[in-house]
Amino acid sequence: MTNAERILLVLDSHLDHEIQLILYGRAAIVLGFTDPPAEAARTLDVDAIIPISQVSAFQSDERFWKAQEATNSELKKYGLYITHLFEADQIFLRRDWENT
Amino acid sequence: MDDRPTLARKLGMTEHLSPLLYKASRLGLGPLELQILAVQRGCVHYSNGSEPTQPLANEEDLSNEELAIALLSPCLPYDPLSIRCGAAMLSAPGNKVPSLGRLTVMERCEIPVRYIAECGHRFEPENPFWNELLKIVPSFPTPSGVLPHPTRFVAMTGFTRRGRELLVEWQRPLSAVPAAS
Numbered sequence: 112m113t114n115a116e117r118i119l120l121v122l123d124s125h126l127d128h129e130i131q132l133i134l135y136g137r138a139a140i141v142l143g144f145t146d147p148p149a150e151a152a153r154t155l156d157v158d159a160i161i162p163i164s165q166v167s168a169f170q171s172d173e174r175f176w177k178a179q180e181a182t183n184s185e186l187k188k189y190g191l192y193i194t195h196l197f198e199a200d201q202i203f204l205r206r207d208w209e210n211t
Numbered sequence: 212m213d214d215r216p217t218l219a220r221k222l223g224m225t226e227h228l229s230p231l232l233y234k235a236s237r238l239g240l241g242p243l244e245l246q247i248l249a250v251q252r253g254c255v256h257y258s259n260g261s262e263p264t265q266p267l268a269n270e271e272d273l274s275n276e277e278l279a280i281a282l283l284s285p286c287l288p289y290d291p292l293s294i295r296c297g298a299a300m301l302s303a304p305g306n307k308v309p310s311l312g313r314l315t316v317m318e319r320c321e322i323p324v325r326y327i328a329e330c331g332h333r334f335e336p337e338n339p340f341w342n343e344l345l346k347i348v349p350s351f352p353t354p355s356g357v358l359p360h361p362t363r364f365v366a367m368t369g370f371t372r373r374g375r376e377l378l379v380e381w382q383r384p385l386s387a388v389p390a391a392s
Binding site for chain 2: 156161166169170173176179180183187190192194195196197198201202
């Protein structure tokens with residue numbers, strides 16, 4: 112199991128409702144492609160993009176933040192975490208990235 | 212809505228949705244309250260005398276390590292006082308270097324934490340706490356003039372009962388030096 116898988120499985124175990132995370136970075140590469148570079152599998156975290164239209168709902172989703180906190184607490188002993196969550200306008204994306 | 216630029220912008224970074232600041236927010240702690248909490252936990256050097264005596268949060272809910280990193284978050288509005296309080300809380304007695312290192316990376320605080328650790332090492336070269344922190348916090352290019360001058364993290368005295376001499380004391384809550392872990 113890769114670090115990215117482990118992080119997301121632990122997060123999933125702490126969630127009590129459905130959420131949508133758009134992954135990017137090395138976690139996305141290791142989970143989304145066959146034969147990913149070994150370097151990608153060594154990532155210690157999962158980065159995610161929050162579409163602008165969902166930022167407000169995300170911010171007020173207390174149960175998500177508690178699950179995220181519990182995930183990081185559980186994974187502390189492995190050095191793994193999920194904290195790098197970016198609003199879509201804080202990273203470089205194609206203009207129509209949500210529709211492609 | 213606070214329209215001041217964030218520390219991140221000043222440093223040429225973007226902001227993320229900081230889970231630590233959300234946690235602080237759930238506890239009722241915004242940028243100003245984080246500074247007040249630092250004073251309540253012993254950063255009396257930065258007191259303006261108006262802080263309430265009732266603690267805004269206890270250490271079980273927000274540890275000193277979390278408070279330090281929250282004060283240094285690049286997602287906070289840029290405020291040199293917040294950075295100075297964060298520098299003091301960073302070296303609070305009992306803080307553990309591995310925990311600080313993990314929080315630093317998780318909250319993208321490498322630039323201010325590294326800078327403060329370098330300043331701390333300069334003023335307290337014998338304190339292993341700074342060396343250990345420097346070993347685990349990576350270095351990134353840092354624009355000049357954004358983070359407070361190193362002398363803003365210390366108290367300096369130029370004259371004592373012994374006469375003219377320069378005494379420099381790193382500002383931290385309480386008076387003890389944190390143990391290296």
